[in-house]
Amino acid sequence: MNEHARAVELLTWKVNGRLAGAEVDWLEAHLEGCSDCRRELAAQRAIRDAIAREPTVEFAPQASFNRLWARIEQDSREALPPALAPTVAARRGRRRHWAAGRWTRAALAAQAVLIALLGGALWRGAPESRAPDYRTVTDEAPGVPAGQPVIKAIFDDRVRLGDVQDILAGAGLAVASGPSAAGVYTLVAVDGKAAPLTPSTIARLRADPRVRFAEAGAR
C-alpha cells in the first residue's frame, strides 16, 4: 500500500476519533503536504456530520420497553415447569428457545427445592389435632417459635420458582410457611438465628423487583 492509500484508509479513524498513537502524527504530516487527502478529509467529515445529525422526531422508549417487558413476563410464565403450567408446557414444546436446556432444568431444580422446603415446613407445622389447612396473613406461622423474627413477603405474580430460590439464597432466608391465601410467605433465617433478619435484609428484599412486599414481623 502506498503512502497516499494508507492515509485515505486512516482518515476514517481520524474523523471518528479512534485513531491513536504514532499514526496520528504520521497522518497529520501527510495531510500537510497532500491537498487530495485534505479534500477527502472534508468529504468524510461531511459524511460523519450527515449521519450524526440529531433526528427531528423524539422517540418515546418507555412504551416500547413496556411491550418488551410484557413479552419477557409472558416468556417467564411459559417457562414454568409442566406441573405448574400444563397447558403452557404443550406450547413450549414447539418453542425452540425455551423448550429445553438450563432454564428448564433450573426451574425444575428450583421447584424440587421449594417443594422440599414447603414439605419440611408443613411437616414441622403438622398439628396433632385436626386444624384448618389454611392460614391467614396474621396467623402464627407453624414451626416458628414465638418471638423469633420473621419476614412476611409477597413475590411478584410472575416470578419463577428459580427466582424465589435465588432471592432466598441471596438473603440467607428460608420459607417457614406459605404461601397463604393472600400469597404471603413467612420467611426465617436459614440457620434459625435472628441475625440475618436485619433492616438491610428487608431493604434488600424491597429493592428486588421480584418482591412486591416485605415486612418484618415476630412470632
Added chain:
Amino acid sequence: MVAPSSQQQQSREDSDRRLLQLVAAGDREAFRELYVVYHRRLARFLVRLTRRYEVAEEIINDTLWVVWRKAGDFRGESRISTWIMGIAYRRALKTLRARGHQLYEAVPIENETLVAPDEMADAETGEWILSAMQQLPLEQRLSLEYAYGYGHSCEEIAKIMDCPANTVKTRLFHARAKLRALLPQLAGLEP
C-alpha cells in the same frame, strides 16, 4: 449525535457494565435503564434503515430481549456496546430479510447520479448524503453508520458484522466511492 470521544466511550462502557451486571441478576430497573440507553442509540439509525418505526422497535426489542436472556453469559470479550450492536446487527438482517428484499436491497446506481445545488448549505449536504446512502448495499451502508455514526473502531465493526477487518475497510472504501459517484460535490468540498 456525534461519534463519542474515547473518554466518553470508556465512561459509557463503565456505565453499561454496571447496568449489565445488575441485569444479569434480574434487576428490572437496571434493565429499563439499559433499554432506554440503547433505544436512544439504535432508534434513529434503525428508523433511517427501515423507514418505519414499528420495524425499528421490533429490532430493538428483539435485541434487548436477547440481552436480558444472555446478560449472565457475557464474559467481557468485547465492549458491551460492541456486543449489543452485534446482536442488533444480526436481528436487523434477519428482520429485514424476513420482511422482503425491498427494504434492504440496494438500488442500482448505474446511470443515476444525485445532483445537488452548487451552493449547498450544510443541512442540505447532509440530506443529500443520507439520500445517497439509501442507494448503497446494506453492508456498505451499515459500515458507514458504525464508523461515522457510532465511532466504532475497525476491529469493533469487524466483530459486530462478524467479518475480517479488511472486509470492513473494503466496504468503507466502496461506500465512499459510490457516494462520490452519486454526489460529485462531495469530492469538491473545501478542506
